[in-house]
Amino acid sequence: MKLYFSPGACSLSPHIVLRELGLPFEAIKVDLASKTTADGADFRAVNPKGYVPALQLDSGEVLTEGPAIVQYLADQKPEAGLAPANGSMPRYRLQEWLNFISTEIHKQFSPLFNPANPDSVKDAQKAKLAQRFAEIAPVLEKQDYLTGSQFSVADAYLFTVLGWSKYFHIDLNQWPAIARYVDRVAARPAVAEALEVEAKAKKAA
Ligand SMILES: N[C@@H](CCC(=O)N[C@@H](CS)C(=O)NCC(=O)O)C(=O)O
Structure with a gap:
């Protein structure tokens, strides 16, 4: 998984969750002013909304919106208890x-x-x-x-x-x-x- 983040922005929330869960991930820094990633790529090609956080799954699919991302992550490892069971x-x-x-x-x-x-x-x-x-x-x-x-x-x-x-x-x-x-x-x-x-x-x- 790849987490697109900007230091201190709301992307810190899924960043914390990834570390709490001990899931493997790559953190990719985004320059929010220029909408480019650290290697100069166009971040809008990842998230057309141009904001962090964005989570790219290993399948290539991109999930955006912090509350959705953190729930997705918690559900990858339900035994960690970071989110109760879906539907409860x-x-x-x-x-x-x-x-x-x-x-x-x-x-x-x-x-x-x-x-x-x-x-x-x-x-x-x-x-x-x-x-x-x-x-x-x-x-x-x-x-x-x-x-x-x-x-x-x-x-x-x-x-x-x-x-x-x-x-x-x-x-x-x-x-x-x-x-x-x-x-x-x-x-x-x-x-x-x-x-x-x-x-x-x-x-x-
Ligand atoms: N609705 C989005 C909002 C995300 C958001 O506000 N991201 C800010 C950083 S905290 C951002 O990237 N702003 C840059 C921009 O909108 O151009 C979410 O909840 O994930």
């Missing part, structure tokens, strides 16, 4: 989280990355995010991970997007349970490895 109520709960993270957190961060947006827009986005963080905090006060005591693909995704808070002076210590959660996830060996690999890839830019 716990699986729908996981999908509920993935959708919430995607639409209510990930895409609420997006306008903050756009330098063309005025401060008024950015302040409104930060207020929305603060509201969502305040909704998540009570969940993480009573359990270690989003779906309970077991790390899941939703945690890989939430950890990834929470990591962007530091770029916009959003202090996660306002929600101590979230700050503790970030430390807990960061301490997982697979997560530390993914972060280290991406930090090196960023420096090599």
Whole structure:
């Protein structure tokens, strides 16, 4: 499998999942500005949408959209427990989280990355995010991970997007349970490895 990624982007989520599962994969860095891969190839030929993550399977088929990719990966090794069985109520709960993270957190961060947006827009986005963080905090006060005591693909995704808070002076210590959660996830060996690999890839830019 090939994971197309950009250091620190939302592709960190499937990157973490691949390492948690111990699946063999090749990480291919994408320059999102030029839409080219490290060897100069046109990334749009892989994903016409031009964004990461994209997962190319050994068959050549390409899967896009982070929430779909991480579920596909988890289902390759169900015994690892990163996603409950398909069709079960716990699986729908996981999908509920993935959708919430995607639409209510990930895409609420997006306008903050756009330098063309005025401060008024950015302040409104930060207020929305603060509201969502305040909704998540009570969940993480009573359990270690989003779906309970077991790390899941939703945690890989939430950890990834929470990591962007530091770029916009959003202090996660306002929600101590979230700050503790970030430390807990960061301490997982697979997560530390993914972060280290991406930090090196960023420096090599
Ligand atoms: N709907 C996509 C969104 C992916 C996305 O927003 N990717 C960003 C990085 S976090 C990106 O590659 N942006 C570059 C672009 O859209 O040109 C998903 O959930 O996978």
